[in-house]
Amino acid sequence: EVQLVQSGPEVKKPGESLKISCKGSGYSFSNYWIGWVRQMPGKGLEWMGIIYPADSNAKYSPSFQGQVTMSVDKSMSTAYLQWSRVKASDTAMYYCARNPTGAFDVWGRGTMVTVSS
């Protein structure tokens, strides 16, 4: 079964660093783009970017470029999304999803990030 398993909820203070993960299984992880999608509380879906595990080629939305960093560890079949300094406005659910041809066909359950002083 193709699965994406995301790391657990995070509670951070403004200014702290954060790295969340997304582990793929049941398929050839390196050969499928992995994307990240933000959903702020009560709001819609926002496309953050995608990364190709085989060569770490990454495409960012201008809205998130410079705010987050996507990375992968092929040996661990894991994708990461990280912040150097989180802000209260980063409070949201973050989904990873597999992106074979443009559409996201398999989704993780999401990682809830709460940033509060």
Add this chain to the structure above:
Amino acid sequence: AIQLTQSPSSLSASMGDRVTISCRASQAFSNDLAWYQQKPGQPPKLLIYDDSSLVSGVPSRFSGSGSGTDFTLTISSLQPEDVATYYCQQSKNYPYSFGQGTKLEIK
């Protein structure tokens, strides 16, 4: 960047009704539109890809159509389990983007 505008933003319909949700794009494209269903507390679920291709296992009452700048998701006979928010998404150009969502309720 391609902007997607969905209409309506919310919709209330009766069981058995035919429901249509529109997604209008700021630039024309084809074979690059997907539709998702999201129920409360769950991740989105892919329903339709490449404008009109139904994902395996998705009920046949769901269908997608359109090209150019106008796309439609149709539910032929609304069922209680279809209560959800629906999103369109384009993959024609980076950055890919989602519509703002359409919340569907049962009357």
